[in-house]
Amino acid sequence: MTASTALDSNTSELAQGAPLTTKDGQPLKRSLGRALRREKIRALFLILPLLAFVLITFIFPIGDMLFRSVENSIVEKTLPGTVVALQDWDSESDEVPGERVFSALADDMMLAQELKIHTRIGTRINYDQPGISSVFRKSGRRIKRLDSDASKDAFIALNAAWGTPDAWTTLTSSAQWPESFPQTAIAFDNWKAWLASEEGDDIDPSTQVPYGFTYANLFHDLSSMENGALNNLAKSSDSAIASLFAGVPDAIDNFPTDDFKGQFADIEKGWVNIQNWQAIKRLSPAFTDSYFLAAVDSERTEAGVQQKPANERFYVTLFVRTIVLSIVITLACILLGYPIAYLLATLSVRSSNLILILVLLPFWTSLLVRTSSWKVLLQQQGVINDLLVWIGLVADDGRLVMINNMTGTIIAMTHILLPFMILPLYSVMKTISPSYMRAAKSMGASDTLAFWRIYFPNTIAGIGAGSILVFILAIGYYITPALVGGTKGVFISNQIAYHISSSLNWGLAAALGTILLVLVLALYWTYDRIVGIDNVKLG
Amino acid sequence: MSALPPYATTGQRIWFYTFRYVICAGILFFLIAPILIIIPLSFNAQDFFTFTPEMLSLSPDGYSLKHYNDFFTNSDWQKALKNSFIIAPAATLIATSLGTLAAIGLSQSHVPFRRTIMAILISPMIVPLIISAAGMFFFYSRIGLQGEYLGIILAHAALGTPFVIITVTATLVGFDRSLTRAAASLGADPVTTFFKVQMPLIIPGVVSGALFAFITSFDEVVVVLFMGSARQKTLPWQMFTGLREQISPTILAVATIMVAISIILLTVLELLRRRSERLRGLSPS
Incomplete structure (x- = not known):
């Protein structure tokens, strides 16, 4: 009886399109939703430690740099x-x-x-x-x-009470403090800080009389008050205040200053x-905005924002040089990387693996090792010059200057960044079927024509990806230009380092860094649009 | 063009051999020679940075181990070596453990804000090192970590995590989820499933991520230069100052040792890659 009723009610619910339920009576939809939510929470729980770690150790520092490029509280403080x-x-x-x-x-x-x-x-x-x-x-x-005691003496001469700590206790606890005494309030705080620094923390400021500077500021606050306000003080309902300021309105105009x-x-x-x-x-x-203006060779004067005189312009030139050299390095990498990627893509797997190792070894070798070997090779008494002299290409007294200038930077950085061009190019070329070229040739195209019309257009994506990668890495490079660049081959990053560790102009370093960061992020955005960040592959 | 067809013309033949044995060989020489050339130079008996006549005539007098001896006895270099081997493993440990967990979390099917989280997590790899170093210097000196081992370790760990994320995520893409379900259906709890089923399969990715994180820290010099005090001088820092100030041939001996380390790392990575491919070949995809 009961069973059949239950069955009946179930069938009738189904017939009415009622929600499906799980074994424990929960609607299926809610139950699934809950399971999904639990899974999401578990995933977030796994990600959270690293997210917090990266936020604190990396994102906050970057934020701090952005903040410092505009922060200027030192003057106010x-x-x-x-x-x-x-x-x-x-x-x-x-x-x-x-x-x-x-x-x-x-x-x-x-x-x-x-x-x-x-x-x-x-x-x-x-x-x-x-x-x-x-x-x-x-x-x-x-x-x-x-000499700072003229105002103080004048106040005391007017009313001896001004020479006691009580006068200041009265003043600072009055209803008009600190609104009516803007400068005095700051000066009084300054004096307390001075006292603590001079005498130690255990001295109680309320037992001391401030020095003359505080009185000088009090005088200026009072003398710049409107007459009515000053008279109100002298006739204040607060009798202590009234007695302190009695006579002040008449005497204030004749107060001496220091x-x-x-x-x-x-x-x-x-x-x-x-x-x-x-x-x-x-x-x-x-x-x-003064740091940013300085970073683009400008300054704000009373006449508005102006470019600095030509002989003081420096950073724009450096930015331009950084970008131009990075482009040259990128082009050199395309020129040298393309044949190797092509070779890797067309050889048999066994031989291409061998050559890939030759590409990966420099990639894995310490940056400093590679930079030091270029320093050794390119010196005037170095291996390359020795070799050229021995062959007879250059005279012994005409050894080439290849280091501590732009040439040094370009050679060393091309070598260091070349693997970053070869690897993305290779991964694109691998996907190009050789039958395309065969088809083109079978229809009468010459080797050159087939290459330029069929193969090359297919590799553009790889060139783009490699170029952006190399370019972004190049414009932020510091170590290599610093070691082989001399003065003519340094990048903007060298100036950032200089301002951080030598000139200590951190605000300018932060502003230069912010400009560089914006530049790089813009390029990455482009990279993401073209290739997709998720497709970044390593080796 | 993998091989020359038998009907190739003379011009095609010339181009083929020129391309392969002149152009490509030349570029590969440019890539590899600068690294290899420091190896013989590091055995120079003189304090020169070029081959002496004795070396060229292969006379044993031209070669010596004095620069290596200097490296192993000089207290500056030894201190730097020790610092490098304190900082890099610690940074690797943090980066690998946090990175692996996060990569597993990111590989779940329903992660809200996945793109944003991913962008934040790999940002240390995207931002130029000089900017990261500047920001870290500013922030860490605010919180008193500048000039401390902990500060450098945390900074290096942050720089290494993107590599762990990328390598482990790549391994997880090929991971067959039905394996964990099978383990669960046989009664294993999630922790057992993770250590007995998932971990052995993704371990190649984890280890290669750890190697990337290690080499990132071991090679890193800009952050150390800004954030470290003289006490935390690492090997690359010592090399940097050595190259900048008193350039001594001991650097070549150090460089040779580091090349040897990178060859070992490269070999381990290659073996791991093969193992990973083999494991993946076993699981149905």
Whole structure:
């Protein structure tokens, strides 16, 4: 009875087109979906460790390089007060910034020289404004000897409370802090950092009175306030604030200053050079295009982006040379690789395997071994010159210069990259049936005609694949040009290395690297469109 | 053109022999001679980089093992050798284990975002070394790995993984999935199936991937130059500075040893390839 009911209901469900179910009553569709999902998760689980590894060890570093090519927070971090004070300065005016900017600068520099980072900022700005690094360097030691107490003394003379730590506790805990005191807030933080560096961390800033630079900045904040705002402070409902600022509105106009501008001009006259200030203001933002402009031999001046004078142009020439030499090397590889690939494709399997080993041995031999052997061979006292002299082709005093110039780079790199041309060409040629050529000849084509009209067009894909591979490898090469290229045969990558390890202009190195990376990725995209990345084969 | 037909004309004959024995032989000579020539030069008794008259007359006085002796006794070279044999195996181990797992995962039939994942995983092979090295230098000095063994090992492992992925994926393409299903139907759990059935079949791919990863690290100099400190000087770094500054014939002895290593690697790879083809021939495709 029950069985037949169950059967009945089953048949009736089927008749109504109800979903199929698995043994445990789940709809089949859902069950399959779940199995599929489980499989996907398992696959992702296997991939995940490597994906995370490559992201952290490789993709992040590349991202870091891209970031560094535009990053420029050093100015903002080292000269925070100066950057804020400069916002009100019109860089197109013919006037050097006023006393307000200079008192912020004095305060920033006091901390910077304490932390010994003033030369670093000088070096950074020097990339864009040559000569300014010595201005910063020379000022370092003398900042401590600046007269800086004029404002401080004036405040204390007005109200003795200004000479106590309590005055600063009151000020920093007031409702107007820090919005109404932008420069003072930065200067106060600078002073705390200076104190910690000078005296150690265990000293409590709330028991100390700041130095004169902080007061100088306070003075400028107050004097640039609108009258109403200053009067509001003096009549503040906060009685502590009111008593501190009582009398300040009347006295502020007659406050003495330390003439930081004059003192800085005495230290180094570069401080009253308007171009230096324009450079500092230009580099104030946290991000900059100045590295990229430098990488294409341009610079931003007050008149806009301009090309550098002809004798300072360098990188565009180098990019062009890198590309031209890479093309020459690619062509040489096609010329030398084509016959070998053809030979490999037409010989019997046994002999072609033997020749393939001759191609693969250089491929597997250390790059440095191959470069050193070319260094040995191409020297003026090397094997090739010795041989030529012995044959009598060149005189002993007329030995050929084949190294430390473009010739050296081209010869050595053609040799190193040749296997990368032969292997893809070979894999394409292997697929061309010999019957095509026979058919052409049987219809009366000469050997030459049959080759150019039938065989060659079939190998274009291989030439394309090999060329792109060789070209991409060539434009990023560093070691070989560095060892056999001298000065005339170096590539853009040598400049990247130079800026990383010698000149330490990392931003420019990153910008040059980014340009090269974009170039290579564009070529790879082309390669992917023509051949497909998945078809990359090794040996 | 695999062989000359009997009816070939004189012109065809001349071209055939010129092509094969002049053009191709010349190019092959260009390919192989620079590598072979350093072998005899490394036995030079003098500190020259060319053949001395004694060497050309095959007199035993012209030859000596002094450059090899220098290599095995000089502490700089020995330290470099040791560093190379610390860094390369460690990098190979990381690259091979992570790479093999990922390749197996990628070969499953339903992997979401397969193209994107593949692009990320093989990107270390695509990006020019100078750019990878620059980026790694910037990033690793931020996190304090610059000048550390660990930093170089991780960097080299990252550079080696694409080769493992490519070789293992290629082996897995020919892998017959019904074998794992058969193992499962006979009651083997996935781990047993992997080690008893799948691993022995894909091991040639894994080993050749590992060899690629090893040689990538063993040969690598740009990243080491940027990221290493004097303590991590490897063999290629020592060769690089040797070539750049005080060029000494000891380099030729080192180069000869490295050529010998690459010949061994090439032989092992060739044997593996044959074995892989044989195994694949056994399984129905």
